[in-house]
Amino acid sequence: MLFFMLQKYPNIKKAIINDINSHLIKTYTIIRDNPYSLIDLLSDLQEKFRSSGSIEAQKEFFINVRSRFNSEVLTDIEIAAYMIFLNRTCFNGLYRENSKGCFNVPFGRYSNPTICDESLLIADSELLQKVEILNGDFSHTGEYVDGYTFFYFDPPYRPLDATSSFNSYVKESFDDSEQIRLKEFYSSLSADGCREILSNSDCKGRNADDNFFDELYQDFFIERVYAKRNINANPAKRGILTELLIRNYECFQGAPQSLFKI
Secondary structure (H helix, E strand, C coil), X not given: CHHHHHHHCCCCCEEEEEECCHHHHHHHHHHHHCHHHHHHHHHHHHHHXXXXXXXXXXXXXXXXXXXXXXXXXXXXXXXXXXHHHHHHHEHHHCCCECCCCCECCCECCCCCCCCCCHHHHHHHHHHHHHEEEEECCHHHHHHHCCCCEEEEECCCCCCCCCCCCCCXXXXXXXXXXXXXXXXXXXXXXXXXXXXXXXXXXXXXXXCCCCCHHHHHCCCCEEEEEEEEECCCCXXXXXXXXXXXXEECCCCCCCCCCEEEEC
């Protein structure tokens, strides 16, 4: 979303991104500030991964990198490189942490994944030059509102049912109480004149009696859009589902001057 907005609306003067995941934020920062050193390390990882031979050997290489990522003291460039490597080689490109804060997604078994996309990294680095990068709880971003500001919220999605709880994006859980806290922050920003859009799962699409978001955001515009889901242990539950886009404006006109991605 951030990169789409910056490409589509070059008149955006300033953008800010924030996430609670320190590994992700360090990765964005390295892409912005030191892309060529990152490319060198990723190229080395890609070469070693591809030359390791069989799928089983690649799986062992993946597990070794994941172990280093979780247990060793790494430089920020190493964190960024391992983060991208794991994203490109793990199951469905997921990011998930256990209760100890360790990345625990299994190997993805891809035949020839692109681990180092040099041209993409350089292009992203150029776009990120006008971006301030924050690491912390979403509530602190309210301090950065300056004039006409647009927020896009992409929180951990609420599980569709009791068996699909997969919101352990970081070791701190994002349960219904956190969803409610986010809504309160959303409402306060709206009252201050910010424009906002928030995406989340459509639990009502799975359970017609689940009105959690419809009631929570009843004072805002709720739109259901189709999205393809490829991630589910049960293949029968993969496919086209609806997701929610929640806005505090009826229609978008013009480009914002500031952009927050929370």
